[in-house]
Amino acid sequence: xxxxxxxxxxxxxxxxxxxxxxxxxxxxxxxxxxxxxxxxxxxxxxxxxxxxxxxxxxxxxxxxxxxxxxxxxxxxxxxxxxxxxxxxxxxxxxxxxxxxxxxxxxxxxxxxxxxxxxxxxxxxxxxxxxxxxxxxxxxxxxxxxxxxxxxxxxxxxxxxxxxxxxxxxxxxxxxxxxxxxxxxxxxxxxxxxxxxxxxxxxxxxxxxxxxxxxxxxxxxxxxxxxxxxxxxxxxxxxxxxxxxxxxxxxxxxxxxxxxxxxxxxxxxxxxxxxxxxxxxxxxxxxxxxxxxxxxxxxxxxxxxxxxxxxxxxxxxxxxxxxxxxxxxxxxxxxxxxxxxxxxxxxxxxxxxx
Amino acid sequence: xxxxxxxxxxxxxxxxxxxxxxxxxxxxxxxxxxxxxxxxxxxxxxxxxxxxxxxxxxxxxxxxxxxxxxxxxxxxxxxxxxxxxxxxxxxxxxxxxxxxxxxxxxxxxxxxxxxxxxxxxxxxxxxxxxxxxxxxxxxxxxxxxxxxxxxxxxxxxxxxxxxxxxxxxxxxxxxxxxxxxxxxxxxxxxxxxxxxxxxxxxxxxxxxxxxxxxxxxxxxxxxxxxxxxxxxxxxxxxxxxxxxxxxxxxxxxxxxxxxxxxxxxxxxxxxxxxxxxxxxxxxxxxxxxxxxxxxxxxxxxxxxxxxxxxxxxxxxxxxxxxxxxxxxxxxxxxxxxxxxxxxxxxxxxxxxxxxxxxxxxxxxxxxxxxxxxxxxxxxxxxxxxxxxxxxxx
Numbered sequence: 001x002x003x004x005x006x007x008x009x010x011x012x013x014x015x016x017x018x019x020x021x022x023x024x025x026x027x028x029x030x031x032x033x034x035x036x037x038x039x040x041x042x043x044x045x046x047x048x049x050x051x052x053x054x055x056x057x058x059x060x061x062x063x064x065x066x067x068x069x070x071x072x073x074x075x076x077x078x079x080x081x082x083x084x085x086x087x088x089x090x091x092x093x094x095x096x097x098x099x100x101x102x103x104x105x106x107x108x109x110x111x112x113x114x115x116x117x118x119x120x121x122x123x124x125x126x127x128x129x130x131x132x133x134x135x136x137x138x139x140x141x142x143x144x145x146x147x148x149x150x151x152x153x154x155x156x157x158x159x160x161x162x163x164x165x166x167x168x169x170x171x172x173x174x175x176x177x178x179x180x181x182x183x184x185x186x187x188x189x190x191x192x193x194x195x196x197x198x199x200x201x202x203x204x205x206x207x208x209x210x211x212x213x214x215x216x217x218x219x220x221x222x223x224x225x226x227x228x229x230x231x232x233x234x235x236x237x238x239x240x241x242x243x244x245x246x247x248x249x250x251x252x253x254x255x256x257x258x259x260x261x262x263x264x265x266x267x268x269x270x271x272x273x274x275x276x277x278x279x280x281x282x283x284x285x286x287x288x289x290x291x292x293x294x295x296x297x298x299x300x301x302x303x304x305x306x307x308x309x310x311x312x313x314x315x316x317x318x319x320x321x322x323x324x325x326x327x328x329x330x331x332x333x334x335x336x337x338x339x340x341x342x343x344x345x346x347x348x349x350x351x352x353x
Numbered sequence: 354x355x356x357x358x359x360x361x362x363x364x365x366x367x368x369x370x371x372x373x374x375x376x377x378x379x380x381x382x383x384x385x386x387x388x389x390x391x392x393x394x395x396x397x398x399x400x401x402x403x404x405x406x407x408x409x410x411x412x413x414x415x416x417x418x419x420x421x422x423x424x425x426x427x428x429x430x431x432x433x434x435x436x437x438x439x440x441x442x443x444x445x446x447x448x449x450x451x452x453x454x455x456x457x458x459x460x461x462x463x464x465x466x467x468x469x470x471x472x473x474x475x476x477x478x479x480x481x482x483x484x485x486x487x488x489x490x491x492x493x494x495x496x497x498x499x500x501x502x503x504x505x506x507x508x509x510x511x512x513x514x515x516x517x518x519x520x521x522x523x524x525x526x527x528x529x530x531x532x533x534x535x536x537x538x539x540x541x542x543x544x545x546x547x548x549x550x551x552x553x554x555x556x557x558x559x560x561x562x563x564x565x566x567x568x569x570x571x572x573x574x575x576x577x578x579x580x581x582x583x584x585x586x587x588x589x590x591x592x593x594x595x596x597x598x599x600x601x602x603x604x605x606x607x608x609x610x611x612x613x614x615x616x617x618x619x620x621x622x623x624x625x626x627x628x629x630x631x632x633x634x635x636x637x638x639x640x641x642x643x644x645x646x647x648x649x650x651x652x653x654x655x656x657x658x659x660x661x662x663x664x665x666x667x668x669x670x671x672x673x674x675x676x677x678x679x680x681x682x683x684x685x686x687x688x689x690x691x692x693x694x695x696x697x698x699x700x701x702x703x704x705x706x707x708x709x710x711x712x713x714x715x716x717x718x719x720x721x722x723x724x725x726x727x728x729x730x731x732x733x734x735x736x737x738x739x740x741x742x743x744x745x746x
Contacts, residue, residue: 030479031453034446148535157537161470161496165478238445239478240470245441281446287436301397301436 006331014177021169033169034237035281040172041234042273044179046257047266048226051183053255054263055192056219057199058125062136063227063254065143068246069116070109070228071235072147072154075163078105078236083162090152102166106175106232113228116143117221125216140251147243159242167236175233179226183266186222195219199264260315262322267329272322279311280304388431389424389692391416391682392451392460394472395486395675399439404464407668408486409434411675412461414662419679425687430679433457441471448472452479458692459484461504461678464671466490466537473497482697486678487671489618490537494721500698504678505711507722508538508617511640512545513745514727515590515615518638520553522729522741523613525587527558529579531601532592535567539592542617546590549745560586567594572604579610588612594619598639599628606632613638621670626735633732642670643711644728644739655710670711677709712742 024036045063052058077100079087084096100108116139124135147154154160186192194215197205206212235241253276261272283304315323393412395405416432424430433455435447444463451457452475460476463469464487476483477498484502485493491507519525528550533539543562551558560582563575579589589612591601598620605614606629613636620639629637645656645667655676659667667673684707686692689700702721707714712726729740 029453031446031449034449038442038446157467157535158490158492159467159470161474238441238471239474240467242441242467242470244467245471249440280443281450284435284447284450288434299434304436305398305438 009331017173017177021173025169035277037167037169037172037237039274039277040169040176041230041237042254042257042277043270044172044176044226044230044233045254046261046273047179047183047269048223048230049254049258050261050263050266050269051186051226052219052223053258054265054268055187055199056195056216058216058220059129059133060136060220060223061133061251061255062120062139062143063223064246064248064250065136065140066113066117066224066227067231067234067250068143068147068241068243069113070231071241071246072160073112073228074102074105074109074232075160075235075241076153077108078102078164078166079160079162080164087160087162088153088155092153095153102164102171102236106229109232110225110228113231114221114225117224118217121217121220125213125220137248137251140246140248144243144246147246154243157243159240159244161240163236163239163241165236165239167233172233172237175229179229180266183222183226187266191215191218256312259322260312262324262326264326265322265324265328267327268322268324271324275323276308280308283307387428389428389686390431390433390455390457391679392448392455392457392462393432393434394437394444394447394451394460394462395434396439396444396463396465396468397436401437401439401463401465401468404487404669404671405437405462407672408462408464408675410663411659411667411672411677412486412679414658415676415679415683417662418658419683425683426690428692430683437463437468437472439468441468444468444472445475448475452476452481457481458686458694459682459697461486461682462675463488466493469493470497473501476500480694482682482694482701484678484682486674490541491722499721500694502701502716502721503723504681504714505642505674505723506725506727508541509545510722510725510745511617511727512542513549514729514743515542515617515638515640516546516549516553517745518640518729518741518743519588519590519613519615520550523588523638525613526554527560527584527586528554528588528590529560529582529586529612530562530590530592531572531575531579532562532564533567533594533597534564536594538617538619539594542592543590546592550590560584567597569597570600572601573608576605576608576610580608586612589614591616592619595622595624598622599625599630599633602629602637603632606635611635615639618642618670621730621737626732629732634734636731638729638731638740640727640729640743642728643673644730644737645673646737646739647728647742648739651708652710673710677711677714680709681707681714713744 049063052060076095077098081097081099120139124132127135148156194210197210198212198215202212257272257276258269260276262268287301287303288299393409395409396402397406416430419425420429433451437444437447448460451460459482461484463472463485466488469485469488473483474497477500480500482500484504486504489505489508491509493503494501519528530543530547532543547559563578565572565575591614593601593616598616602614616639618641621641626633643652655673656667659672685697685700685704689696702716705715705717714723714725717724726742726744728742730737731740
């Protein structure tokens, strides 16, 4: 548990984050804000992925599927009724006349994803390793095919446009703080210790009296819940969703972020998501052909993907556990470092004397 | 040591990227007065690149030509071309960057409706014109908003043209339809073909409507059902995507079906002949944006210029569409006398009879889908041949 000092520091940290966001919102152009918001959404998605993939050891590839469920649920609930009538004339009456505030839409998105996780969890979580990965990938395919074919509710491949677009930094980073708090509490509870022991050695965990099915299921469902919430935020920010958007690519991007950052760490999720969102945007400047010190480079489309791929390979070779590994950020760590520094300084000044 | 080298390399790359960032910001300030910034958002990599790479080539060619002639009303065009990577987030981010950082007055590009929706929404929100060079879903402008225009015809127009060509030129009284059920594009084509064909020939003129799934490769069941019809149809309308049209044509011709086959612009691909084989040479017609063998000066000059610049013939009609998009935009800016997006919208709405490589473009009656002539092609000796231009009623 957090000491009183650490609690205070955490609250100060959140307040500082709020102030920084406020200032950024005042001075930044929309494009940069968009990237900052995207980082927030990606952190939510990767943190929830880390809970299943990194902490529990269930290598799930169905994350984009849960995102899709969340995005569609929230879209159908939050699009204004008049607009819905024009967009989706064949909607069942109760759904056509239903409009809820955004926060309720987010919660519904999470709950719906959780429900799906519960349904597929029972058969799928019996599998291990790559069998499980492939089965969850199968879930993603099913979600896409269903979304493409129930045209009366989803408009099929045409996609739903005109989502309200209320998402801003406050919604995203507010949700992020809540998500991080929930995940942190879960990981540090006895259930959290339980899932980690399952990851490390499931037979030993079982021998200790840990109910493997319940623990795995719980982690899977919580991960899906936040994936749904993240998907809803993502869809709202894009203002248009289509089954094509929730593709293998989307899943792989998230897995990539998680692997780069460090699968078994929440800090890793933050670092991975931030790094892998910013780098492609920076590399874009290289692609379009630039002039540096008199040298003109021709446009090299595809370069950013190449560099990114090389980066992934390099990280996997030199640091297979990801940038953060299983290391977590903590105030205590800082305090220790500070103390060490102070002691060092003291001893060196004593030597000088 | 190794790690240090790698780290150094990464830092170098990042520094280069950031340097590039700084560069584009500087050029913003220095030359803002005498240039018009136009965004070209095409998917240069990924699944869509076979359509979008020629599209950007055509677009660039037009920019170069216009700048050589002195620009628009004396202002040069500066092209901001970003890769959409066939990824919705990348497309949306790119559009946002063009609008906020590069301050473009208009964006053009994208051959797929989904990506055009994602990018168009951002342009619309910021009051920037978006001209899609290749997406043909007729409902797009209504979905996105009043700054969104289609440069190609909508799928409804080409399906109408197909129906009119079948009824008037091929003198067909009855039709059979085969549609890919998994695609919005094919479903839209089928819907509008049926609408126009039954309007001309009466409600029961479509004898059978059959469907298949995108992944199907064996069409014998559909062909048997067609053969089993008591009255054989005069034409076959097969709405399929580029990957399947050749396969279907081959299987139909191999099994002794000889009626004319008609399709949409999905047939405008070398795959039609490669997969269709000899069968494609017999009475296969399709509607598309332009014919490169069309003898008109406009088309031949474009083909010549394209060949001179890129050392190859235009790969498909999307090159011509990219080319037309830029000229259409330039035309609107010069008529507006200003590069203010609101003025450009006004001018675009008044576009009437603009002569492009892909036909005449008019935005009449408040529609932002052009009322445009459709080219009908056929296959002769493994080559596409121009049949006629149709302007559907």
